Amino acid sequence: MYSPEDLIQLSALQHMVFCERQCALIHIEQTWSESGRTAEGRIMHEHVHDESRESRGDVRIDYGVSLRSLRLGLIGKADVVEFHHRLDGSWLPFPVEYKRGKPKADDCDKVQLCAQAICLEEMLSVAIPEGALFYGQTRHRLDVVFDEALRRETEETARLAHALIASGRTPPPVYEKRCESCSLMADCLPKTIQKRRSVKDYLKRILGEP
Numbered sequence: 001m002y003s004p005e006d007l008i009q010l011s012a013l014q015h016m017v018f019c020e021r022q023c024a025l026i027h028i029e030q031t032w033s034e035s036g037r038t039a040e041g042r043i044m045h046e047h048v049h050d051e052s053r054e055s056r057g058d059v060r061i062d063y064g065v066s067l068r069s070l071r072l073g074l075i076g077k078a079d080v081v082e083f084h085h086r087l088d089g090s091w092l093p094f095p096v097e098y099k100r101g102k103p104k105a106d107d108c109d110k111v112q113l114c115a116q117a118i119c120l121e122e123m124l125s126v127a128i129p130e131g132a133l134f135y136g137q138t139r140h141r142l143d144v145v146f147d148e149a150l151r152r153e154t155e156e157t158a159r160l161a162h163a164l165i166a167s168g169r170t171p172p173p174v175y176e177k178r179c180e181s182c183s184l185m186a187d188c189l190p191k192t193i194q195k196r197r198s199v200k201d202y203l204k205r206i207l208g209e210p
């Protein structure tokens, strides 16, 4: 269990899955670049958070829901939590996260959504079996089942993100395909820094240094 002053932003998990260095740049060094893409994403989130609650038939929809888990040490907000009315009269939470782009090759969005569900489970003492991701570019809603494997990945990511942020150390860049879609490319300079490092390594090698 974490204490309230040790909580990290829930969004750190998504950054951690995407790239450890991105997570460190944002959550240790407080670096944030607003590209066209992130601005669009921010506006989409602000629009989602505009209203606070509405009802549609058997579904109540809450916007901008505050979240917290002391077990995983997370604090944040859910874009949308639908509450589905059940036959026994109770309401089953169903988190929905809005994303600007399209479904990704890695699990970063699913891990973020699963972390939201784990927060809601802890806050409301209820089991939440699934939620959904909504992608603006494809206008597609992807249902996500919170199975054992995704929960394990989410818990492990939370543990690693805490360790990284507590270390205060930003990992060096590794240039990969993902860098091309990274909003921090201009701050990170993965090609330049990597090149500089290889020159340094080269000099070390020729000087016989370890």
Ligand code: SF4
Residues within 6 Å of the ligand: 018, 019, 020, 021, 022, 025, 173, 174, 175, 176, 178, 179, 180, 182, 183, 184, 185, 188, 189, 190
């Ligand atoms: S540019 Fe690449 S290495 Fe740098 S933070 Fe982004 S994904 Fe990570």
